[in-house]
Amino acid sequence: MNFPGKTLFALALGASAVQAAEEMEEVIVTADFRQTELMRSAASVSVLGELQIEERGAQHLEDVLSAAPNVSWSTGASRSRFIQMRGVGDLEQYAEPKYYPAVGVVVDDLELGSAANAGMLFDVSQVEVLRGPQGTRYGASAHAGMVKINSNAPTDTFEAQLSGGAGNYGSYHYGAIISGPLGETVNGRISLQQNQGDGYMQNRALGRDDTNSYDEVTGRARLSWQPGANASYDFALFSFNSDNGYDAYSLDNDRYSWSDQPGDDAQDTLAFTVRGMWQLGNANTLQVVATHLDSDLYYSYDADWVSPELCARFTCSFGYDTAQEIFDRDRRQDTIDIRLLGGAETLVSGDLRYVLGFYANRNDEDLDYAYPSAWYGLYASASSYETERYALYGELEYGISDSLRFTGGMRVERFEDDYRDSNGVSEDNGENLYNGELSLQYSLSDNTFAYATLALASKPGGVNVAASSQYAFMSPAFQGFMRGNLRFEDETLFSRELGLKTRQLDNRLALRASLFYTTRDGAQLENWMWDEGAGLWIGYLDSNSDADAYGLELETTYDLGEAVQIFANVGWLETEVDTIRTFDLDAGDFVSKRDREQSKSPQYQYNVGVRALLPSGFSATVEAEGRDDSFYGYYHDGKLEAYDLVNASLSWSNGDLTVNLWGRNLGDEEYATHGLYFGADPRDEVGAFSNQSYYQLGAPRTYGLDLSWWL
Template structure:
């Protein structure tokens, strides 16, 4: 892997920006984009937040199947693997990294499909029949509270249509990838419309298992279904019922002792999910300027996650000399998760703000989540260890927001959200914790229209994320060595985290609507930052994972997004994120020094110093169009227990499409230079082979997708 940015990437950014700043004759202008994630839908160029909107065309051109295929187009957004899909997202360096025993009902970055909160079930972020993906950076405390502590990703599916339409789609790609799907939408009566979308997505993955002689042990098999029913009996009311289903039988076989895409595991893992959710929404017009909205949802998910804990088979130690042989072990997490939510809000006041006018939002939110986990670690060396646990949380909130216009150009928005959080944990080892606390979220935002085409804002936002139980550490506490018990004695629970974000932003549309510029500058501090950490207790044979809330952090950065219609045939895009982070002090167990050490002024994990996405879309003769884009990011730490880093990388993507009124063909390719890059890392002694320094500490990587390409076909009836 390369340690520095490829030579073509930096010039590409500046070239794209220079082209975007040049002036040429153009007849077309950029279309208006609507953001739906706030209390009221607003135009992207007038929203007081740093937001990226990834549209349906961009999703299709990339051949994107899952969120992980598209998020790199948004600046200062990272994601973590450690599973078959990138389940956890980091925005501006804040976000969870992985999941083992910890419940994690409230990841720092929330993921929603329409009105449904996915939480830790975000493997289900599939992109078939999706109209757009909205990425909101920074805390969204008044609107979402702890569900969007560092940001929110909202996936909007296509709505039912008033006219009949149907779609058949399919695609094939390398590594045994293929998909097929269908959509049908239209009226079911005078006031009722409906839409159904189904897709099957399969592939072998990018790993070859040498021991089993198979190339699909990291494969994916995903079935996604959505159904939406809308009923509008009169002008004053409307209702929607939505059903969401996701069934994944994915494999998990990612790590190799030799850091390559060939594994020797004899018990490859699984990353399976069976989710069924339903949501209902009602909206009633109570007067000329007052609307009542209510959303209720229920989600049931079965999640099975397992992996080969020793990574190898007996064959490896027959070919090589191994110290102490090898263990035959698996780690298995079988969880059942149930979540019910209710959100009722009253919206009132003026729709279009003018001098002296105001509008408000008042609401109540409730979330009840229950999780049962059956854990097993069968090992030839340590025997069979099993445990069972249940974790219950109740979260209730009241919230309000008021916006007032001092003039036709200047307005002020203030919001406050008070949350009550309660949790209760019990496991088969006799460990039990319960707690309750009050959380406060607030926002103050000043917005100013410099002209009809330029808009600015300054925002101060306070966000709180609840504390909780360090589940694995609590259940393992009685088995730890004395030194580790002493270290963890005050860390079996972690405190609530408070994030204060200061942000200023500017958005402008120039050159007769052909050039759009969006920029945001932010500075954020986290008190009691919940940092993921790991320790290896060699005497007890325990990996101890926990959240440490004894540190504070600082971060600041910039997001810059530009789109320029250079001519009727050419559109240019350049998005850049810059980020600098610092953790005051974090104490961890150093595997090389074999002692507890304190690290000062460390960068946060998964916080690359820069990210970029730059590209060109061009219309070609005879119905053809093409896209060429570059994306990349700086190096970043993958953990706190070690100073290993994921190296910088740069990827080249392209697509060539042809379409007429009913048929579309898209030939796409991602990472066309076949660059090898890592998306997650581990550091410990895993290799028993004497010739490779038996049981010495080494860095091991999980790699991102290699060169992938395919052909997608869709036919509209």
């Protein structure tokens, strides 16, 4: 972005003038095999830098994702850790293992998978949002897209920062960073932060306002070593510990719950990454990346949502249950990625460069599940699930002319899984998956770049864990329906995309646009059924239907004078599922729904605003964001309503000290980020146990004051 005031904006938010100048000239995308300038990358990519993170007072990934077009997310937990892009993505997690969500989250080189609650933004340089399949590079880990969080690297000069902040709803955070040389060839960086808050719910049964609280500690340590001109090594340690509450739903769809056993959403993750890079002659580079992740994940909630206090105040049919649902996971992941990059540094006419690689991924998960209930007794099970992935991949780039180049990529994966549980269910599977990409890129001028890309991506099938485990307890009609759905098959996604990126009006206008059309064969769609006779919720992935989507993404900035910048990010999306068969709660029967929109697929999304430099070291930002309504499931026709929010910030800086006053959802609009549909309310006055829509609400008006001091 050629924004003359961007340097001062970055200074006002704690970045150095050098970093700001580099960002003003070019933003670098790191998620591909080779780093690429954003305006020359052959993909629909949003890059959210430190500026946007600081403007929003963002602590977690969920606080900034709404700035990227055609990106949605699901809560169903204390944090929004499941992401949908262009209508494709997982919605929630209960018993099902989800190592490979359709949209992956990566911290530097570490794949988080179902541990994505750890997507914290302290000491992060930028967030890259890549829409569309990234199959050649990431395989099944980025079936529909990828979010890559880049932490700040060690510096070769000493720097240190103290930061902190406080806001409404009892929120506060504090952290420290120290970075610099440890020797002539070694640099190091350590950062540590704690982030706490009471959450936005009040529990009437317990008289508490912190049952949906968050308490998160993030630690990062990075070491870079360059012993010579032809070799470099990087070591990273990542730690995340959270002790969050989970009490997010209300019988009246407000911020007052009646649960007497509020849940927990706790995570203890320790991971490390080792990267080595060696220069082999003038034209070849060998890269090796190895990672290890160990996560303890504990998730529970009050399954009946009520308490004796509620039924003492109101008349409750059948009294109340005391049910909880508890998921206690121990997950381990090991990966290694070895690749050789070679060929020319440039891609003018006749130049050729390539990538050859091998990838391996092993995941093991042990789950202890419990459902203690006064009405149904205690149901408990234990399971283990192991998966292995091995892949060979390659990419070839060729300069057809000085302005036109071709890229072709291929990835072949072998996927194997093995599931066992205490109910006697035993399943194993093996299949080959194929990912590929063909792309033409054309430089119309120094300021205008266009591309056309075809991409094929595959996502493995597997066992429907909960349904298989519950099968023996289901009513006969549900057993008959689920007999052919205890496994789901692999999904194939085919994407066609056209893109244009340009700078105009003396570089004051920057525009990125993409058109896409996607088809999904055997679309893996999350579905639920309520078996009243057995008292079971049956969750499963249905792969019996096809789906398609098409739409547009547009991102633009315009420098209006020397001190004002206008920005606009817009997404348009049309989706359709051919046919999905499910049990309709209101009809009390199995039905087929045809030509339905995909879940979490609003037809429009937008993020627009203005940044302005003010006198005496001040700067300000005002932005609006919103989206259309969207379905949140297939077993009903409930929707999340459309909404529009206003955010703003006012910052002051003298270069070393930064003060940032921020606010989100300043209009205090009530909106939902996730939904459920069933009979939960026992009160006679509302029609006891009648089917209703229940919503997990997004954050209300929040505001805070952040300070950072560079030493």
